[in-house]
Amino acid sequence: MVIGCSYSGNTEETLSAFGAGLERGVRTAAVTTGGKLAALAQEEGVPLVRFDYQSSPRAAMGYSFTLLLGLLHRLGLLRDYSADVEEAAQVMEAWQAEIGPAVPAARNAAKSQAGRLAGRLPVVYGAGFLAAVANRWKTQFNENSKHWAFFEVLPELNHNAVVGLGIPQSVRDQVTVLMLRSSMDHPRVQVRWDVTEKLLRREGVTAETVQGRGKSKLAHMLSLIHFNDYVSFYLAMLNGADPSPVEAIAFLKQRLAEAGAEIA
Incomplete structure (x- = not known):
């Protein structure tokens, strides 16, 4: 099955994969606000979940993600996650009271972390169901904060990244x-975390742990995403950057469109 999910409905890679699914005759569905993806889904008569939320795509993640959960449940591919979503929302609301703009930095973990990251290079580690969350943290630092960042996945990083922690020293120090x-990480992953942290400390690499909150994996995922949305916003303020525009991406899309026209 192919589910095309694109905020604008015009994402090149999504349209390509969706079109390939249609050509092969597999089950297809689309989640989008409109664009070419919605038009194609309507033209082909396949299920279309359409939503209307004016924002940057990254700020609409709540819509895209929960609609995908609902669609997959309706298709019989996932259990009903309504209770987990409700719990996650409650956890995020409670955490927001601690990290919102009105809370001073001395009592605000998100502001404090942003302050520690200013002028430094964040490398985000995630494992299992939090691996994609680590990727999200990386992209939020890039897009919101206009800041270099990278991510690594455990246990894979234990097979390579840990060997190169100390060199070059000029990078390590930044x-x-x-x-x-x-707390829901696999027990072996918990051991890997502890050993990996020891290796980081041994090589003089600054490391911080951020724990997910809640009773479900979904709550841990969404609460960490929510926390980082604030961290990346505060880091943008420290960088003197506007979190909204992504001029480099707009430039890239323009050049890709021009290149496509030239090839045609």
Whole structure:
């Protein structure tokens, strides 16, 4: 099955994969606000979940993600996650009371972390169900904060990245590793986290742990995403950057469109 999910409905890679699914005759569906993806889904008569939320795509993640959950449940591919979503929302609301703009930095973990990251290179570690969350943290630092960042996945990083932690020293001294952990991580992953942290400390690499909150994996995922949305926003303020525009991406899309026209 192919589900095309694109905020604008015009994402090149999504349209390509969706079109390939249609050509092969597999089950297809689309989640989008409109664009070419919606038009194609309507033209082909396949299920279309359409929503209307004016924002940057990254700010509409709540819509895209929960609609995908609902669609997959309706298709019989996932259980009903309504209770988990409700719990996650409650956890995020409670955490927001601690990290919102009105809370001073001395009592605000998100502002404090942003302050520690200013002028440094964040490298985000995630494992299992939090691996994609680590990727989200990386992209939020890029897009919101206009800041270089990278992510690594455990246990894979234990097979390579840990060997190169100390060199070059000039980079090591500017890196902060952010370890996204959960009490629901697999027991062996918990051991790997502890050993990996020891290796980081041994090599003189600054490392911080951020724990997910809640009773479900979904709550841990969404609460960590929510926390980082604030961290990346505060880091943008420290960088003197406007979180909204992504001029480099607009430039890239324009050049890709021009290149496509030239090839045609």
